[in-house]
Amino acid sequence: MGRLFIESISSTMVYKCKCCRVDLTSSGQIIDKNFQSKSGKAYLFNKVVNITLGSCEDRSFVTGLHTVSDIHCSSCHQLLGWKYVKAYADSQKFKEGKYILEKARLLKDGW
Ligand SMILES: [Zn+2]
Known part of the structure; x- marks a missing residue:
């Protein structure tokens, strides 16, 4: 049994x-606050901790096809x-390796 490392x-x-x-991430890791998810507003972050990743799949967004x-x-x-694991359009490459977190699932602390 592995102990969960937080x-x-x-x-x-x-x-x-x-x-x-x-803890997931901090305000300093925000790249862009103008993202939209199914549940509403979402933010793009540079680094997020204490998460597990699901399997990769291709998904189509307004901005084109991405592997997420x-x-x-x-x-x-x-x-x-x-x-974002892979972006197919050159203009979207900056998202590769970055994280989208839905605002509705986050709690702000210390603001
Ligand atoms: Zn949790």
């Missing part, structure tokens, strides 16, 4: 999982968003 973020403005309040992987909280397993 990484904590040393920032004053942290985004946490809304269900279990584990769903992101789940490593502690409570709720779906948080997705990670």
Whole structure:
């Protein structure tokens, strides 16, 4: 049995999982706040911790075809968003390796 390792973020403005309040990322990691997901607003982040990745699949967005992987909280397993694994259009390459977290599933702490 492996013990769950939770990484904590040393920032004053942290985004946490809304269900279990584990640290996910901080305000300094935000790249773009103008993303849209099925549940509403979503943010693009540079780095996110305490997550598990689902299997890769091709998904079509307004901005074209991308290979993405769903992101789940490593502690409570709720779906948080997705990670861009590969972008097919050159203009979207900046998203590769970046994370989308849905605003509705996040909790702001220390703001
Ligand atoms: Zn959680």
